[in-house]
Amino acid sequence: MDPRLAKTLKIIAVTLFLLWTVIPIIFLVASSFKATGDIFDLPPVGDWVGMLKLLFFFKASFTQFRNMFIEGPFFTYLGNSLLATGLSVLISVPLGLLAAYALSRGRIPGKKHFYFWVISTRMAPPVAVMVPLYVLWRSFHILQTLPGLVLAYTTFNLPFSIWLLRGFMDSIPKELEEAAYVDGRGRFRAFTDIVFPLIAPGVGATVILCSLMAWNDYLFALILGGRAAKTIPVGISELESATSILWGQIMAGGTVLIIPMIILGLVIKKFLVTGLTMGAMRG
Amino acid sequence: MAKVTIKNLYKRYGKVEAVKGINLECEDKEFLCLLGPSGCGKSSTLRMIAGLEDITSGEITIDGVRVNNIHPSKRDIAMVFETYALYPHKTVFKNMSYPLRIRKLSKSEILTRVQRAAEILEITDLMDRYPRELSGGQKQRVAIGRAIVRNPKVFLMDEPISHLDAKLRAHMRGELKHLQKELSQTFIYVTHDQLEAMSMADRIAVMNHGLLQQYDSPHNIFNQPANQFVAGFVGDPPMNFIECILTVEDGWKLKHDEFELSLEDKVQQKVQAQTPQFSGALNVTLGIRPESITIKREKTKPNEIAGQVYITEPLGSDLIVDVTVGQERLKIKTTSSFEGDRGAKVFLEMVPDKIHLFDAQTSKSLM
Numbered sequence A: 001m002d003p004r005l006a007k008t009l010k011i012i013a014v015t016l017f018l019l020w021t022v023i024p025i026i027f028l029v030a031s032s033f034k035a036t037g038d039i040f041d042l043p044p045v046g047d048w049v050g051m052l053k054l055l056f057f058f059k060a061s062f063t064q065f066r067n068m069f070i071e072g073p074f075f076t077y078l079g080n081s082l083l084a085t086g087l088s089v090l091i092s093v094p095l096g097l098l099a100a101y102a103l104s105r106g107r108i109p110g111k112k113h114f115y116f117w118v119i120s121t122r123m124a125p126p127v128a129v130m131v132p133l134y135v136l137w138r139s140f141h142i143l144q145t146l147p148g149l150v151l152a153y154t155t156f157n158l159p160f161s162i163w164l165l166r167g168f169m170d171s172i173p174k175e176l177e178e179a180a181y182v183d184g185r186g187r188f189r190a191f192t193d194i195v196f197p198l199i200a201p202g203v204g205a206t207v208i209l210c211s212l213m214a215w216n217d218y219l220f221a222l223i224l225g226g227r228a229a230k231t232i233p234v235g236i237s238e239l240e241s242a243t244s245i246l247w248g249q250i251m252a253g254g255t256v257l258i259i260p261m262i263i264l265g266l267v268i269k270k271f272l273v274t275g276l277t278m279g280a281m282r283g
Numbered sequence B: 001m002a003k004v005t006i007k008n009l010y011k012r013y014g015k016v017e018a019v020k021g022i023n024l025e026c027e028d029k030e031f032l033c034l035l036g037p038s039g040c041g042k043s044s045t046l047r048m049i050a051g052l053e054d055i056t057s058g059e060i061t062i063d064g065v066r067v068n069n070i071h072p073s074k075r076d077i078a079m080v081f082e083t084y085a086l087y088p089h090k091t092v093f094k095n096m097s098y099p100l101r102i103r104k105l106s107k108s109e110i111l112t113r114v115q116r117a118a119e120i121l122e123i124t125d126l127m128d129r130y131p132r133e134l135s136g137g138q139k140q141r142v143a144i145g146r147a148i149v150r151n152p153k154v155f156l157m158d159e160p161i162s163h164l165d166a167k168l169r170a171h172m173r174g175e176l177k178h179l180q181k182e183l184s185q186t187f188i189y190v191t192h193d194q195l196e197a198m199s200m201a202d203r204i205a206v207m208n209h210g211l212l213q214q215y216d217s218p219h220n221i222f223n224q225p226a227n228q229f230v231a232g233f234v235g236d237p238p239m240n241f242i243e244c245i246l247t248v249e250d251g252w253k254l255k256h257d258e259f260e261l262s263l264e265d266k267v268q269q270k271v272q273a274q275t276p277q278f279s280g281a282l283n284v285t286l287g288i289r290p291e292s293i294t295i296k297r298e299k300t301k302p303n304e305i306a307g308q309v310y311i312t313e314p315l316g317s318d319l320i321v322d323v324t325v326g327q328e329r330l331k332i333k334t335t336s337s338f339e340g341d342r343g344a345k346v347f348l349e350m351v352p353d354k355i356h357l358f359d360a361q362t363s364k365s366l367m
């Protein structure tokens, strides 16, 4: 094929894909900045200028956000979401690193079985463990508390982080640590000086994925979090009541929900420089 | 600088016995080579000295201190790995200065030491590169550099120059040997290349199948190999081996279908000393190096062996001639002035005091 034609086709394909993925997000964000009445002010079919206006040129209003955050309780929900996600990641990733190091480098009897057990806890869908967790949480009096929710997220983030980080750890040649030992470093400093920088991209990916799982969770927050630890997804679901659906606020809630993850992604992307290990070893 | 002793060293990996009872003493400031074919347990031995591998049984001391249970970082050793093991996220300068920064040396001291090592290794212009931006040979030199910036008790090197091209390898052989003398440090150097061992070592420990075959100076390893393995492993082209029968009926003689050879008095005395109660006949292996056979087109002496040229391999000033003698094939090293094509009739004479005899059963030297 003519390379110019190929390039053109590629650009068209990418553009279509972008439209497909980005337009709903633009729609979401645009709608959240509209007054309640304007949201359903749709142009007639075929009116493309009207569509553009709908997406980009409209009268901005902060009504929705004000209703949610100043008049409504969403500030608390946002706080709960951030705390539950942040704390669960802060627990899961460091502990995951330690466990992954032990599993990757240690000579532990029965290590294979232990490892399989760890990942097997992630094989069943979360709903399957909901009832037992509920009973347990109730017995420990952590039902409907923020620590309870953090712990719940940790139960599925920790195995995931162990599994993921072990994979990254295994890909780092043992000789690099050995070289650090010979150069005069003990185990811990060899880890912080050599292993950690090399798996930093993996740690970044783990942080993102664990955050996403906790941040986007609805089920655990609804059932285990309950009234006292409502998160944004739970809050959004409550905007739909028997008598009305507050679309404007739902849109605004969605916008608030995606922004932190986009920021996190952008921050971590800087550290996701892969291919560092390439070429350190022979062969 | 330090003396290293190894007593009854064993290493087992599960069912694999990699090292089966090795005893070695490496003197202070000595250049010791561990030489042997692939898989003979050289790296395992070195890694146990470094502390990177658990010792199954036995004892290692460095500078008189038993180090069996001492972490590598506390053994005061520097090591060059078979796989380079450069830190991929650090530049060449950071790689080489890492052990010095750990020891909290001053900035200027670090700079001068790294600079000096880089000059020796000719890598001064690579200081800001990352390992992934280096060729194999450059990586290997950086790995050596990271070791020689230090002043450890012992340098351990695992085939540090095996992946350089021939010319650079020849250069580095000289440089490393010079370096060892200049630093006046204990070097334990692993290689499978007999030329490296012969040219650099003060003493060579030849290993095979996890066992120490001989531990001696390069001169003695070459001239008095302890067994057939050592004799065949050291020297290039390798020693020729011919199965013969040793008899004493009418004087000490080697008998072969194609020839008969009377042993020189000196050789005979040595063999006699090794086998005091020997009488009658014994299956032996005659060993003779390619350079200890002279080759001629005309028969001039009665004890010369007739053969046929199989092929010739010119090597510049030298010429290797492969000669068929009965069922045997021998390699002879001669000068390029020799003329003789494939199939030409030739006569061989073995330099009498350059022959080696090995017990055909035990393959131990009889001399």
Ligand SMILES: Nc1ncnc2c1ncn2[C@@H]1O[C@H](COP(=O)(O)OP(=O)(O)OP(=O)(O)O)[C@@H](O)[C@H]1O
Binding pocket: B013, B014, B016, B017, B018, B036, B037, B038, B039, B040, B041, B042, B043, B044, B045, B192
């Ligand atoms: N970690 C290990 N687990 C199991 N077997 C091993 C391990 N390391 C080495 N071996 C085995 O031990 C024996 C000796 O290995 P070693 O690496 O010491 O050989 P070597 O002399 O250094 O060989 P080479 O010249 O190929 O590097 C080999 O048979 C090898 O397969």
Ligand SMILES: [Mg+2]
Binding pocket: B042, B043, B044, B082, B158
């Ligand atoms: Mg090896």
